[in-house]
Amino acid sequence: xxxxxxxxxxxxxxxxxxxxxxxxxxxxxxxxxxxxxxxxxxxxxxxxxxxxxxxxxxxxxxxxxxxxxxxxxxxxxxxxxxxxxxxxxxxxxxxxxxxxxxxxxxxxxxxxxxxxxxxxxxxxxxxxxxxxxxxxxxxxxxxxxxxxxxxxxxxxxxxxxxxxxxxxxxxxxxxxxxxxxxxxxxxxxxxxxxxxxxxxxxxxxxxxxxxxxxxxxxxxxxxxxxxxxxxxxxxxxxxxxxxxxxxxxxxxxxxxxxxxxxxxxxxxxxxxxxxxxxxxxxxxxxxxxxxxxxxxxxxxxxxxxxxxxxxxxxxxxxxxxxxxxxxxxxxxxxxxxxxxxxxxxxxxxxxxxxxxxxxxxxxxxxxxxxxxxxxxxxxxxx
Ligand code: PEP
Ligand code: MN
Numbered sequence: 001x002x003x004x005x006x007x008x009x010x011x012x013x014x015x016x017x018x019x020x021x022x023x024x025x026x027x028x029x030x031x032x033x034x035x036x037x038x039x040x041x042x043x044x045x046x047x048x049x050x051x052x053x054x055x056x057x058x059x060x061x062x063x064x065x066x067x068x069x070x071x072x073x074x075x076x077x078x079x080x081x082x083x084x085x086x087x088x089x090x091x092x093x094x095x096x097x098x099x100x101x102x103x104x105x106x107x108x109x110x111x112x113x114x115x116x117x118x119x120x121x122x123x124x125x126x127x128x129x130x131x132x133x134x135x136x137x138x139x140x141x142x143x144x145x146x147x148x149x150x151x152x153x154x155x156x157x158x159x160x161x162x163x164x165x166x167x168x169x170x171x172x173x174x175x176x177x178x179x180x181x182x183x184x185x186x187x188x189x190x191x192x193x194x195x196x197x198x199x200x201x202x203x204x205x206x207x208x209x210x211x212x213x214x215x216x217x218x219x220x221x222x223x224x225x226x227x228x229x230x231x232x233x234x235x236x237x238x239x240x241x242x243x244x245x246x247x248x249x250x251x252x253x254x255x256x257x258x259x260x261x262x263x264x265x266x267x268x269x270x271x272x273x274x275x276x277x278x279x280x281x282x283x284x285x286x287x288x289x290x291x292x293x294x295x296x297x298x299x300x301x302x303x304x305x306x307x308x309x310x311x312x313x314x315x316x317x318x319x320x321x322x323x324x325x326x327x328x329x330x331x332x333x334x335x336x337x338x339x340x341x342x343x344x345x346x347x348x349x350x351x352x353x354x355x356x357x358x359x360x361x362x363x364x365x366x367x368x369x370x371x372x373x374x375x376x377x378x379x380x381x382x
Pocket of ligand 2: 035036205231239242
């Protein structure tokens with residue numbers, strides 16, 4: 001794919017930062033809200049649910065590109081105000097779809113992230129316009145688009161000047177009628193192999209039915225997605241669009257509570273429902289589990305460096321007491337600044353050094369043995 005000059009894979013994956021929320025980092029980002037913005041109350045209730053669940057971004061369509069011209073087309077400017085206001089109330093970011101130049105112009109200054117929908121994925125003029133702004137673009141995969149076409153659509157936006165593209169897999173047309181579309185879960189991995197851009201998954205438009213959303217969301221995280229875009233409505237039975245696939249608020253919150261464990265299993269983080277006033281034992285323990293995982297990962301990374309250092313030391317100089325004392329002094333000072341009992345440093349670090357020294361000695365002895373053996377072989381062959 002030689003034309004993926006900007007979207008193609010590079011040494012580092014891109015993480016897109018918007019007002020303190022990073023898409024494509026370690027944390028899984030949850031986006032939720034109704035298909036269409038209908039009223040102010042509907043949006044404030046949705047925002048409350050997203051916040052409770054630990055979501056970071058509120059969604060809601062104000063321009064709806066509907067399959068039938070007789071279906072609800074969106075509230076436009078009025079709906080935009082409801083969306084922006086509700087997001088603000090809960091300190092969430094907001095995303096909405098644009099369909100043409102006037103809608104883009106209307107929303108661009110008020111919305112944090114712009115969505116280009118599946119039906120417009122190959123609207124090349126719209127892609128070029130999206131390339132002229134700096135706000136991140138969620139680019140949905142077209143109904144029948146190949147991964148290559150989807151990535152080339154991203155390339156259109158990027159080559160027009162906007163590097164902040166988030167790919168969104170939302171299901172493709174297949175011959176299978178039991179779901180609205182077929183979630184192409186392998187597209188997440190393929191897109192990530194071909195491109196450095198973050199990839200999120202929308203299970204709602206893929207499934208078209210709410211009973212599958214939880215399992216597809218978990219599969220998406222397990223497959224490497226950086227985030228989820230899920231439709232949720234305060235009262236799905238009354239929704240003007242996509243009611244059957246919209247989660248009830250309590251289902252959305254319950255699902256969010258189940259995502260952390262899946263995220264951890266693939267070395268990612270999702271912290272659900274953290275509220276200053278509503279810190280439950282469970283959510284606090286989730287946070288501790290995430291931190292513990294990071295501590296062990298960092299210790300493992302430290303050990304790898306320790307082993308590299310071994311190759312640069314003489315066997316009789318593996319233990320370096322002055323350096324150990326210096327490190328401990330520095331960390332005691334740091335722990336005092338962070339109000340962490342310095343006893344912890346005094347107890348843990350001698351043990352870390354001990355294990356490191358043992359590992360270095362072992363490694364050096366193995367190396368020396370290997371050298372001896374190859375010398376014997378060398379002499380033997382002469
Ligand atoms: C939407 O997100 O509401 C939407 C219309 O999605 P898609 O473009 O994926 O059909
Ligand atoms: Mn929808």
